[in-house]
Amino acid sequence: MRVRKTLSATVLIATGVFLAFTGLYVPKEEIAPEDLVRTLERNENYYSVDKVAEQLISKDPLLQLVDVRSEEEYNKFSLPGSINIPLEKILDVSSQDYVYQEIYNTVFYSNGTTDALVALMVVTRKGYKNNYVMKGGLNEWVEKILRPKHEGNFDITTEELYQFRKGAQAYFGGGSATPVVDASAAPKPKRKAVKRKKKAVSGGCG
Amino acid sequence: MSYTQQKYMNPYVAGVLLGLVITASFVITGQGTGASGAFKDIIAAGVVKFTPEFAESSAFFNHYVGAEHSPAKAWLVFEILGVIVGAILSGALANRIALKVEHSPKITSKTRIIMAIAGGVLFGLGSQLGRGCTSGAGLSGMAVMSASGFIAVGAIFGVGYAFAWVFKKYWV
Amino acid sequence: MAPLITPGSEFDLMWAFIIGIAFGFILEAAGFSTSRKLVGLFYGYDFTVLKVFFTAAVTAATGLLLFNHFGIVDFGAIYVPTTFLWPTVVGGSIMGLGFLLGGFCPGTSVCAAAIGKLDALAFLGGLVLGILFYTLTFESIWMEFRKTSNLGVLLMSDVMGVSYGVSVLIFSIIAIATFLLVSKIKERIADVEY
Numbered sequence: 001m002r003v004r005k006t007l008s009a010t011v012l013i014a015t016g017v018f019l020a021f022t023g024l025y026v027p028k029e030e031i032a033p034e035d036l037v038r039t040l041e042r043n044e045n046y047y048s049v050d051k052v053a054e055q056l057i058s059k060d061p062l063l064q065l066v067d068v069r070s071e072e073e074y075n076k077f078s079l080p081g082s083i084n085i086p087l088e089k090i091l092d093v094s095s096q097d098y099v100y101q102e103i104y105n106t107v108f109y110s111n112g113t114t115d116a117l118v119a120l121m122v123v124t125r126k127g128y129k130n131n132y133v134m135k136g137g138l139n140e141w142v143e144k145i146l147r148p149k150h151e152g153n154f155d156i157t158t159e160e161l162y163q164f165r166k167g168a169q170a171y172f173g174g175g176s177a178t179p180v181v182d183a184s185a186a187p188k189p190k191r192k193a194v195k196r197k198k199k200a201v202s203g204g205c206g
Numbered sequence: 207m208s209y210t211q212q213k214y215m216n217p218y219v220a221g222v223l224l225g226l227v228i229t230a231s232f233v234i235t236g237q238g239t240g241a242s243g244a245f246k247d248i249i250a251a252g253v254v255k256f257t258p259e260f261a262e263s264s265a266f267f268n269h270y271v272g273a274e275h276s277p278a279k280a281w282l283v284f285e286i287l288g289v290i291v292g293a294i295l296s297g298a299l300a301n302r303i304a305l306k307v308e309h310s311p312k313i314t315s316k317t318r319i320i321m322a323i324a325g326g327v328l329f330g331l332g333s334q335l336g337r338g339c340t341s342g343a344g345l346s347g348m349a350v351m352s353a354s355g356f357i358a359v360g361a362i363f364g365v366g367y368a369f370a371w372v373f374k375k376y377w378v
Numbered sequence: 379m380a381p382l383i384t385p386g387s388e389f390d391l392m393w394a395f396i397i398g399i400a401f402g403f404i405l406e407a408a409g410f411s412t413s414r415k416l417v418g419l420f421y422g423y424d425f426t427v428l429k430v431f432f433t434a435a436v437t438a439a440t441g442l443l444l445f446n447h448f449g450i451v452d453f454g455a456i457y458v459p460t461t462f463l464w465p466t467v468v469g470g471s472i473m474g475l476g477f478l479l480g481g482f483c484p485g486t487s488v489c490a491a492a493i494g495k496l497d498a499l500a501f502l503g504g505l506v507l508g509i510l511f512y513t514l515t516f517e518s519i520w521m522e523f524r525k526t527s528n529l530g531v532l533l534m535s536d537v538m539g540v541s542y543g544v545s546v547l548i549f550s551i552i553a554i555a556t557f558l559l560v561s562k563i564k565e566r567i568a569d570v571e572y
Contacts, residue, residue: 214407214408214409214415214426215404215407215408215409217408217409217425217426217429217430217433218429218430218433218557220404220407220408220430220433220434221408221429221430221431221432221433221434221436221437222433222434222437223400223404224401224404224405224408224430224433224434224437225433225434225435225436225437225438225440225441226437226438226441227397227400227401227404228434228437228438229437229438229441229442229445230397230400231397232438232442232451232456232457233382233442233445233450233451234382234393234397235382235390235393235394235397236455236456236457237456237457238438238457239397239398239401239485240485241483241484241485241488242484242505242509245484245502245505245506245509246509246513249506249509249510249513250513253513264513264516264517266513266516266517266521267513280391280394281390281391281394282394284391284394284395284398285394285395285397285398285401286398286488287395287398288394288395288396288397288398288399288400288401288402289398289399289401289402289405289485289488289489289492290398290402290488290489290492291395291398291399291402291492292398292399292400292401292402292403292404292405292406292489293402293403293405293406293411293488293489293490293492293493294402294492294493295399295402295403296402296403296404296406296407297406297411297492297493297494300406300407302406302411302493303493303494304493304494305494305496306494306495306496307495307496307497308412308413308414308495308497309414309497310414318497319496319497319500321479321480321481322413322479322480322481322482322497322498322500322501322504323480323500323501323503323504323507324476324479324480324504325475325476325477325478325479325480325481325482325501325504326476326480326482326487326500326501326502326503326504326505326506326507326508327476327504327505327507327508327511328472328473328475328476328479328480328504328508329472329473329476329477329480329482329483329484329501329504329505329508330476330504330505330506330507330508330509330510330511330512331469331472331476331508331509331511331512332468332469332470332471332472332473332474332475332476332508333469333473333484333508333509334469334508334509334512334513334520335465335466335468335469335472335512335520335523335524336465336466336468336469336470336472336473337459337462337465337466337469338459339473339483339484339485340431340473340477340483340484340485340486341401341483341484341485343459343466343470344431345431345434345435345438346438347459348435348438348439348549349435349438349439349442350439350442350453350456350457350458350533351439351533351534351535351542351545351546351549352458352459352461352531352532352533352534353461353529353532353533353534353536353537354459354460354461354462354466354532355459356534357461357463357466357467357470358466358469358470358473359431359470360470361466361467361468361469361470361471361473361474362470362471362473362474362477363419363474364470364471364474365470365471365473365474365475365478366419366420366474366475366477366478367420368474369474369475369478370420370421370478372478373478373479374421377414377417377420377421377481378421378423378570
């Protein structure tokens with residue numbers, strides 16, 4: 001009984017300490033910068049590397065990958081079908097076909113998550129929709145897709161995930177596996193007709 | 207004490223469960239639980255129904271006129287109906303349902319009833335002035351860390367302790 | 379986003395009923411339908427009320443903060459009472475006396491009356507009389523006083539000058555310290571048969 005009470009008290013205090021030092025969640029009508037960051041932490045703004053890989057393999061016509069790293073880094077390595085918009089050019093007129101549109105799902109990626117998230121933050125602040133971030137960036141892509149490891153538990157989901165990643169590894173030519181599809185088969189960067197909203201987006205998110 | 211009576215729930219377990227109910231109430235409906243408000247609403251509805259002229263002339267009742275069916279007011283009444291059902295369920299499961307007047311062996315049932323009525327009158331008065339009773343103002347107020355809730359609870363228990371010695375012979 | 383339902387929606391009253399059932403069940407199961415158990419806290423022979431009450435408040439405060447942390451509860455959308463300092467102090471004091479005399483508070487008296495306690499039924503009768511007395515003397519005695527010392531929506535965090543989360547943490551620590559204290563007191567006081 002004593003042990004249980006001590007344990008309960010400890011759990012309560014630990015939760016209290018954790019909550020005491022995390023900020024309050026306060027939703028607002030207007031997108032204030034600090035709330036924007038919280039909005040961006042929501043899961044629905046992210047694409048996992050697995051989802052990106054799956055859509056690339058199935059040649060999902062709505063997927064548009066945008067590499068926000070420098071041109072140099074992009075030329076060294078990039079995901080198939082991606083285009084390069086360095087972070088500082090994200091709001092340029094030439095970029096608007098990709099970030100300010102209503103048809104495609106634009107997924108930003110960088111080496112990690114941060115730069116892509118900055119890109120998403122900037123365009124979200126502008127009120128542009130349909131933009132996402134590939135969580136973990138290329139680091140996670142290499143780790144999970146190009147060098148997949150079995151995650152240990154032999155339940156059906158991890159097994160399927162592993163098999164999928166093995167397949168994806170082969171598809172994208174990672175590790176020691178022989179690519180079953182050569183590089184030319186991977187989707188090419190696409191230039192597409194973009195239906196853009198003519199009216200400027202009014203403030204606030206729906 | 208009836209021999210078939212079950213033991214009471216562990217107070218800490220009951221407290222956690224009660225806390226979860228209050229949390230659920232806030233999450234689902236945006237408000238906490240309450241009790242005294244229900245009686246005020248029932249009384250107000252009764253006064254408005256039976257003496258409409260008086261109700262209209264009264265500063266207290268006039269805003270109840272025409273608002274008898276306001277959903278916010280019915281909410282607490284339904285909650286109290288639920289409390290009755292919940293208490294009967296628990297009492298039935300633990301074999302605690304029985305008609306009786308509970309009192310210290312040193313006082314008579316009559317004394318106890320008079321004390322209970324007097325206590326009720328005071329609680330009725332105090333809860334209106336303090337904008338809620340132990341559960342509404344106190345518990346729900348504390349749940350949202352409102353100063354009002356802490357002040358109310360501090361006053362209720364503070365006065366309780368300060369004057370406990372006066373009434374000791376009636377309880378112990 | 380909480381609240382999940384808006385007042386007046388079709389499931390509103392159903393939820394009121396369900397929450398009431400849970401509320402009543404727990405109060406009764408914890409022993410709140412026994413006036414001598416409730417009053418025990420003032421004489422040190424039974425601290426059930428204090429334990430249940432503060433555990434519930436701490437659980438709810440922490441729970442709401444946790445829901446807020448995950449973006450489910452918006453503190454802007456839930457009801458936080460306005461603080462009227464002196465009306466609350468006076469009202470609370472009157473309630474304290476009422477508790478000491480009557481042995482119940484309104485919620486617990488409903489539970490007790492539901493399982494057949496006649497003293498609780500008498501308390502409820504008194505409660506109705508008290509509210510009636512208040513309403514009838516509202517204009518002449520209470521109306522002005524009730525509006526005084528309005529401090530607005532005041533939170534404990536504002537009073538203590540700390541963040542909301544820290545105020546909940548302090549509350550939890552005080553509650554646990556109180557539990558330890560009352561268990562020490564309980565050891566020194568003889569049991570009372572009831």
